[in-house]
Amino acid sequence: MRKRTAQRYQRATALVTSLVVLFMSFGLGTALLSLSTGGLRHIAREEQALRTLYAAEAGLEFKKMQVWKMFKVEQDFDNFVPWELASPTNPMATVGGDLGDGLRYSCGIVGQQINSNFSRELTFRAVGWLDQDNDAQLDAGEYRTVLEQTIEFTLERSQVFDYAYFANNYGWMYGFGANDLIVNGDMRANGNFDFSGGTPTINGSVYASANNKLIPPAEGIVNITPTQWSNSYYNSQNNPRARQAYDPTRHGAKGSETYEQWRDLIYDQNASIVNNRVSGAVVSDARGTKTYSGTVLDPAPNKELPLPDLDDISRYISLSQNYVDQRQTFADGTPNPNYGQEAYVEVWNSSQNRYVRLSTNGVVNGSGVLIGTSDRPIRIHGPVTFTGDVVIKGFVEGQGTLYAGRNVHIVGSVRYKNPPDFRGTDPAAIEQRNEKRDILGLAARGSVIMGNVKNFGYYPLNYMRPPFTKPRYDEYGNLIPAFDATQVDEYGRKRYQSLYSDDYIASIAENINQIDAIMFTNFVGGGNIATGGGGCTINGSIICKDEAMVLYSLPLRLNYDNRIRDKGPGTRPLIDIDLPRAPKMVPKLWQVLSGGAG
Known part of the structure; x- marks a missing residue:
């Protein structure tokens, strides 16, 4: 009998166990179903x-x-x-x-x-x-x-002023050998940059950028690698107007705090990546950034820079009218004699035997002829706006920018009375000295024209009109015709001519061997220079849409004036002369x- 009882217990136990397993399986399935549904919902929400x-x-x-x-x-x-x-x-x-x-x-x-x-x-x-x-x-x-x-x-402050040469369209240098063109500074084009008929010396970087707004579109190529000097040879030239070449005893070891202070203001033959950005002289275009020897430092293509626009001259009239010099002292602690003064331009009047001020509240209504001598230089302070042409030659004293509502005509050499000197072993002392020296900006709503326009013929006009100049599209896709200097403007004058007569310009024009200025133009920058022999030296910059300088004697030298360049993001240049501004986002x-x- 017992045996029978024992069998019934085993069966009951098996039944209970089966039910437990069944319910556990059901619960697990329900839980898995619930988890799966929740997971899908979570994935859907994430999507x-x-x-x-x-x-x-x-x-x-x-x-x-x-x-x-x-x-x-x-x-x-x-x-x-x-x-x-x-x-x-x-x-x-x-x-x-x-x-x-x-x-x-x-x-x-x-x-x-x-x-x-x-x-x-x-x-x-x-x-x-x-x-x-x-x-x-x-x-x-x-x-x-x-x-x-x-x-x-x-x-x-526009980055176009970081360059000794900037062309908004195509950059070009034709017929220059290593000793014929020597640029101590950087060069850039918002299109191709073409060197032909020789390999010039560029002690700095060369940039080009792809640009589909140009007609024909630019691939953004620098066609050859120029010649460059070594740092030691560069410094051995002892050029007072050229920025210094890198010297670790003066500018600090690469990567140091001292180096960061000076890296953007000096020339360095040996380009490299320092503190996560390119430093030194490079060739940079749509194919990336490389050293002069060909080592790729950054494969990313170079990009175009926006050019400031002077079309609305009223903005610069307002700038001139409202300008007051806010700098009380220089970096060395000496007082600024122009502190609190308005913008002005003055020239010597021999009949009155005194300086006369041409501007009223920083503005000259109409055109003006500015001629300075070593004893009686043109005096400039702050941004001064002329509603017409600016005609200039001779010596200049002071710090400022002349804005022209039409053209700037350079009819002879323009020289600083007190030029900067970039030589020395103490960069800080060099800056303190040069902060007080003369500096001039020439900014034209029209063009910057160099030389005697009465003698203009095939040279330089061939490079100031189509087919050499090219059309382009603006940001909205509207066609902008190619610049043509021979067109007659609203004043009844050809665009390369002055509002003064050709005969008058010819009567005061001289050989141009030197231009001390930062030149900016909305259109063409060019003309006939060094026509009387001796070559030409530009101490500053030429910044334009189309460049058309024709050199009649060699060599041509460009020395960038780094006093207008900042030392990196969030800093200001050594001297701010209210140059044209550019948009930034x-x-x-x-x-x-x-x-x-x-």
Whole structure:
């Protein structure tokens, strides 16, 4: 009997165990099903978050590039004025877009901060969402991501002034050997840079950039590697007007704090990557950045730089009228004699036996002829604007920029009364000395023309008109015709001519052997130089859209004046002479404000 009882217990135990296993299996399956469903939902949410983030970023990028393109072309803040009323509850200048598959975006300006006359900060807010009912509206319950970014749009010191030679179109040097053209500074073009008929000496970097706005489009190639000097040979020339070559005893070991202070102001034959950026003389174009020996330092293509635009001369009239010298002392502690003074230009009047001021509140209404001698130099202080032409030759004293509403005509050598001297073993002492020395900017809304225009013929006019000059497109795709210096302008004069008669220009014109100036033009920079022999030396820069200098005797030397260059991000140049400014876009705060189903 017992045996029978024992069998029944075993069967009961087996039944209970089976039920437990069954329920456990059911629970595990339910749990797995629940976990799988939750995982899928999580994956779906992650996918929605990524898609809507992508849409919001697309809208943000589209809108800020729209504003940047406008700002890059106009180079003023007139179009920013209505946006002063923008707020999160009153977004302005909104744009929207459909990316397909129910993915949409909307972006607008929700704030503006005015930092100065040259800086505005715009806050953009963008939303990307899944438009489930396809009504092009953001509805409650539709998944979305909201982004916000603040960007500074600023008109600041232009990087084009970092170069001894800058051409906004094509850079070219024809017929120069190693001893015929010696450039102590960097050169750049917003297109190809072509050396032909010889290999000149460039003690600095050469840059080119691809540019599909030019006609024909530029590949952005530097066609050959120029000759360069060694650092020791360069310094042995003892040139008072050339920036120094790298010397570790003066400029510090590479990578040091001292080196960082001077690296952008010196020449270095041996280029390398120092503290994560290129240092020294390189050849940089659409194929990347390499040393003169061919070692690739950075494979990324070089990019074009925006050129300042002087079309709105009223902006520079205002600059001149409102200028007051704010510098009380120089770096060595000595007082600035021009502190608190307005902008002005003065010339010696022999009949009155005294200096006379041509400007009123920094402005000359009309044209002016400025002729200085060693004993009676032209006196310049601050930014002075002429509404017509500036005709200039001779000696100059002071620090400032002459703006011309039309052309600048250089009709003889232009020399500083007190030129800088970059020689010495103490870079800080050199800067303190040169901070007080003369410096001149010549900026033309039209062109910078060199020489006696009455004698202009095939040279240089062949290089001032099509087919040598080329058309291009602006940022909006509008065709800009090629510059033609022989066209008659609104004054009834050919564009290369002065508003003064050709006979008068011929009566005062002299051989040009030296130009001490930073020259900037919205159009062509060129003419006939060194026509009387002796070659020509430019101590400063030539910055233009089209370059057309014709040299009648050799050599040509360019010495960059590094006093107008800053020492890196966030710094100022040694001397600020209010040169033309260029647009720049600086990203600030970027943040995700919200995400999910609203």
